[in-house]
Amino acid sequence: MEYSLSKIALAKPGSELKRRVTTPERLPSGLCKQPADVSPEREKYENHQRLRAANELDYADRYTGNPRTVDDDGDYVCGECNKREGSKCLQVVRSDGKTAITVNLKAGSCRYWENECAGDPEAWCLYSSIDLAAYGIAANGVGWGCARCPFSSPAVQYDSVGRSLYCGKIDARVFPNACCAINGAKVVTINKDGDRS
Numbered sequence: 001m002e003y004s005l006s007k008i009a010l011a012k013p014g015s016e017l018k019r020r021v022t023t024p025e026r027l028p029s030g031l032c033k034q035p036a037d038v039s040p041e042r043e044k045y046e047n048h049q050r051l052r053a054a055n056e057l058d059y060a061d062r063y064t065g066n067p068r069t070v071d072d073d074g075d076y077v078c079g080e081c082n083k084r085e086g087s088k089c090l091q092v093v094r095s096d097g098k099t100a101i102t103v104n105l106k107a108g109s110c111r112y113w114e115n116e117c118a119g120d121p122e123a124w125c126l127y128s129s130i131d132l133a134a135y136g137i138a139a140n141g142v143g144w145g146c147a148r149c150p151f152s153s154p155a156v157q158y159d160s161v162g163r164s165l166y167c168g169k170i171d172a173r174v175f176p177n178a179c180c181a182i183n184g185a186k187v188v189t190i191n192k193d194g195d196r197s
Contacts, residue, residue, distance in 0.1 A: 022045070024171045027168070029168075031151060031168030031169065032168045032169070032170075032171040033168075034153065034155070034156055034166045034168070035156075036156055038156060038157045038159070043159055043160060045172075046159065046171070046172035046173055047064075047172075049170050049171050049172040050064040050065075050170065050172050050174070051064060051065075052170070053065075053170040053172070053180055054066070057111075057170070057180040057181045057182055058111045058112075058180055058181045059170065059174075059178065059179070059180035059181075060178060060179070060180075061163070061174065061175045061177075061178035062175070063161060068082075068114050068115060068117065068120065069113060069114055069115070070115065070177070070178070071113070071115060071145065071177060071179070072115075072177060073177065074143070074144075074145030074146070074147055074148075074176055074177030074178075074179070075142065075143030075144065075145060076109045076113045076143055076144040076145055076179050076183075077104075077105065077106060077107060077108065077109055077138075077142075077143045077144070078103035078104060078105050078108040078109060078110075078113075079105030079106060080115070080116060081103075081109075081113050081114060081115075081116070082114040082115060082116045082117055082120055082122060083112055083113070083114055083122055084103060084105075085122075085124075087102050087103055087105060088100040088101070088102060088103070089101050089103050089110075089135075090122050090123065090124050090125060090126070091112055091125050091126065091127065091128050091133065092110060092112070092126075092128050092129070092130060092133045092135055092194070093126045093127070093128065093129065093130075094130075094192075094193040094194065095129075095130075095192040095193050097129075098126060099126075100124070100126055101130065101135065101193065101194035102194065102195070103135075103194070104137045106141060106142070106143075107137050107138040107139075107140070107141050107142060107143060107188075108135065108136070108137045108138075108194075109135070109136065109138070109143065109144050110133035110134055110135040110136070111133055111134045111180075111181035112128070112133055113179075130190070130192065130193075130194050134181045134182075135190075135194060136187040136188075136190070137187055137188045137190060137196070138185050138186070138187060138188075139185070139186040139187055139188050140185060140186070144179050144183045144185055145176065145177055145178070145179045145183070146165050146167065146174045146175065146176055146177070146178045146179060146183075147165070147176035147177065148183075148185050149167075149179075149183045149184050149185055150184045150185070151167055151168045151169045151182075151183075151184045152165040152166065152167050152168070152174065152176075153165065153166050153168065154166070155173045158173070159173045162175070163175050164176060169182060169184075
């Protein structure tokens with residue numbers, strides 16, 4: 001059967017969308033309150049929340065998001081990133097817009113982190129600012145991940161694939177070794193070129 005655009009019923013501009021908008025209960029901190037509900041229906045909702053986080057916050061775990069951006073150890077540090085050449089980042093630039101930042105190999109990271117893979121060639125792209133990349137250096141000196149994030153807490157119950165933490169930002173259970181661009185680990189102060197201030 002052939003389809004043409006003229007035969008597809010499109011929504012009229014300005015028409016009201018028929019979709020559900022959820023409003024999770026919030027704690028005084030602004031984080032979502034973990035519900036006691038661990039039903040299959042709740043898990044379906046959480047799957048959607050994680051997909052949303054994958055699209056908007058670069059969230060990834062072994063089932064959701066880009067599997068190349070999952071660190072099995074849960075550290076997500078520049079020293080183990082595929083987008084690094086020596087101590088330079090192939091993607092993130094200094095304030096001059098053309099010079100690669102020197103990364104902190106032990107505690108630095110950004111939203112573009114990828115696990116090392118010889119089958120994934122990289123290039124000197126140098127097109128992302130420190131702010132856009134959400135580059136930071138973890139004050140703990142060892143890295144990131146949901147296990148180190150203050151937005152996570154122990155889950156009331158593991159989900160059906162073993163996610164043991166609850167994220168109060170995305171309102172879903174997560175693995176301890178997952179991560180996203182809004183990880184709340186404390187950072188050291190850096191300047192506009194990525195150097196410690």
